[in-house]
Amino acid sequence: MSKRELLLTMLEETAQSFSGFQVNDRGHALQTATRACRAGADDEVVVAALFHDAAKAVCALRHGELIADMLQQHVRAEVEQVLRMHQDFTAAHLNNGRGSWRRWLHAWRPSYRLTVQFVDEWDAPSRDPSYPTEPLDFFLPTVDRVLTARYPVRQSVVQRIVRRLRRELKERIKSK
Ligand SMILES: [Fe+2]
Numbered sequence: 810m811s812k813r814e815l816l817l818t819m820l821e822e823t824a825q826s827f828s829g830f831q832v833n834d835r836g837h838a839l840q841t842a843t844r845a846c847r848a849g850a851d852d853e854v855v856v857a858a859l860f861h862d863a864a865k866a867v868c869a870l871r872h873g874e875l876i877a878d879m880l881q882q883h884v885r886a887e888v889e890q891v892l893r894m895h896q897d898f899t900a901a902h903l904n905n906g907r908g909s910w911r912r913w914l915h916a917w918r919p920s921y922r923l924t925v926q927f928v929d930e931w932d933a934p935s936r937d938p939s940y941p942t943e944p945l946d947f948f949l950p951t952v953d954r955v956l957t958a959r960y961p962v963r964q965s966v967v968q969r970i971v972r973r974l975r976r977e978l979k980e981r982i983k984s985k
Contacts (some may be wrong), residue, residue, distance in 0.1 A: 813956050816879065820945075822866035830936040831910070834862050836869060840935035840942045848930065853884040854923070856955040857892050858931055859948050870906075872896070882959050889963075890920035891927050898928040 810818075823834035832840065842859040850858070859882065864872035877893035884892075897911035915921050 812879070813952065816860055816863060816952075816956075817945075819863040819866045823863060826865060828865075831938050832936045834865060837935050838862055838912070838941065839930045839945060839948075840937065840940055842948055842960050843940070843943045844931040844935060845927070845946075848926075850931075852951050852955050853928055854891075855890045855948065855951050856880070856925070857884060857888050858927065859952065861892055861895055861927075861932065882962060886961065886963060887920040887923055888920060891924045892920075892922070894924050895932065898924050899932060902928070902933040 816960060820835060820838060823838065824836075825861060826834045826836075828834055830837070831922070838859055838861065841861065842855050845858040846855050858882065860876055860901060862876075864875035864879070868875050873896040874893055877889050880892060881889045894912075894915050897907055897915060898910045900907040901909045912921075915924065918924075
């Protein structure tokens, strides 16, 4: 299965979850991407908006980190950070167990401003059933443009993945 298929399958899976809202998570993703697009966001940000919650289908608690790892080769570091941090920012809008103050931990990061805009202007309001939202087909050419472009793997990301794998391996060994 290609990464494109995997991402789109994950997105479709989120149609099953509503996270306590009227609009399901798939509809929420389309609405977030629509708002980003209409605000003039570039392709990488629009694709990040479309998939920002897609990893909830696999790992709800840390879906931001997972989707950041999946898209990191296709988006600039700033956008990868938006995905990685967004759960700490949404905590100001909903109870996701992280504490509404969490975004301040990231105030020093260059991606802070974009994450504030991403979450406060596009993500948080995107559970509105009456908002005129674009269908998935509208975004597919943008998805294809972004997924066919590749950045070199960033060392910090590689190190983070290795650290995580080590940690998970240790936990598995402990639990045996
Ligand atoms: Fe979201």
